[in-house]
Amino acid sequence: MSPPDPNSLEPSSPHELGVRAQSLLVVLGSISDDPTHLTRLYLSPSHRRAADFVGDWMRTAGLKTSMDALGTVRGSLDATSPGPNAGRRLLIGSHIDTVTNAGSYDGTAGVVIGILAVDEIRRRGIKLPFGIDVLAFGDEEGVRFPTTLLSSSAIAGTITAEMLLKSDRDGVSVRKALMDFGCDPDKIDEAAYDRDEVLGYLEVHIEQGPVLEHEKLPLGVVTSIAGQTRFKCIVLGEAGHAGTSPMGLRRDALAASAEIMGEIERFAREGREHSLVATVGQLIVSPGAVNVVPARVDFSLDVRAATDQPRLDAIAAIRTAAREIAERRHVAVMIESYHESQTTPCATHLQDGFASGIERLGLPVLRLTSGAGHDGHAVQHLTDVGMLFVRCRGGISHNPKEFAEPDDLGLAVEALVGAIEHLAGHFGGDS
Incomplete structure (x- = not known):
């Protein structure tokens, strides 16, 4: 499935956004190191292929792309209106590695929704008083190596060279795997953001639980990550x-x-x-x-x-x-x-941003805790964290049966766009 036409700047409906999100997730769901099921471990050949696809989709959405020393794909959009925060960045991210015998939505849905939200901002001509970086992390699942959150820890500046000496079951160290992936592990310090350049971090993720489905709601605002x-x-x-x-x-x-x-x-x-x-x-x-x-x-x-x-x-x-x-x-x-x-509280103003995005869709706002861990655990050491949950069928995750309805994915893109607009107003006059 091809990414959106870069020459078309027509705004999309929530349904169209959901269909587009689903089509991209189908592509990522087909990229695996095992022909019988989806397994895409950190720094594996399938991770490399998935990263290349994500980079292409970022460029199609008008983002400038790069890859840091830990294999995180970064897509950057500069501020489009002047102001005191024009040189600062709002981070939007999730991960593209998977567990063994995985589903196609955990992590990857957040990356795809982030790309589509930024593309939709461009299509609608929305002016932003800050820049945006969309981040596609690896090692969120912590399956291949006795590590976890290496990629998101790197942007927070909390990773050390010693962490790269950990080895997988085949004796391959993180450092060696990074080199094989095409990264330079000697430049891990360059992956870190300066705290003063970041305004906050937003992540969209399937709930991985049954609460939203039970409440018959497509979206929810996360209050904390366990x-x-x-x-x-x-x-x-x-x-x-x-x-x-x-x-x-x-x-x-x-x-x-x-x-x-x-x-x-x-x-x-x-x-x-x-x-x-x-x-x-x-x-x-x-x-x-x-x-x-x-x-x-x-x-x-x-x-x-x-x-x-x-x-x-x-x-x-x-x-x-x-x-x-x-x-x-x-x-x-x-x-x-x-x-x-430690437990990661979600910042009130970022919760309010997602709540605003949900309310403008005419939906009630449900706030709930995340029992699953996320990259926000690591990013909290850099900046404030906010999170949006998307309903998933049966609350099932880490399982091939994992599924989110396309219309729910489309609403999530709209809610993220709304949150970004809300934060544009919040940060537009800050000094």
């Missing part, structure tokens, strides 16, 4: 013969891990009033033979909550329980944090 911590967990026991090792004398790493995971689930269920969730999503058992007592288990742990203290309390309880189980079962346990994000 804090989260990710861990690499290792349990070390001793291998033994499955037939000759008595049950009471075993140092079974998998049995100990299973008990620890049971405690993780119990703590999470007890914290439901705080929207506490805990997930073990990866598991590696060694040596992995049917007739050998497991000697080592590696597993991931992801803990999130709507506010920080319940999350931290649950982590402390999990560590204590893991130590007690390890001592009783005569195994060793290590729980190492490799990513932590």
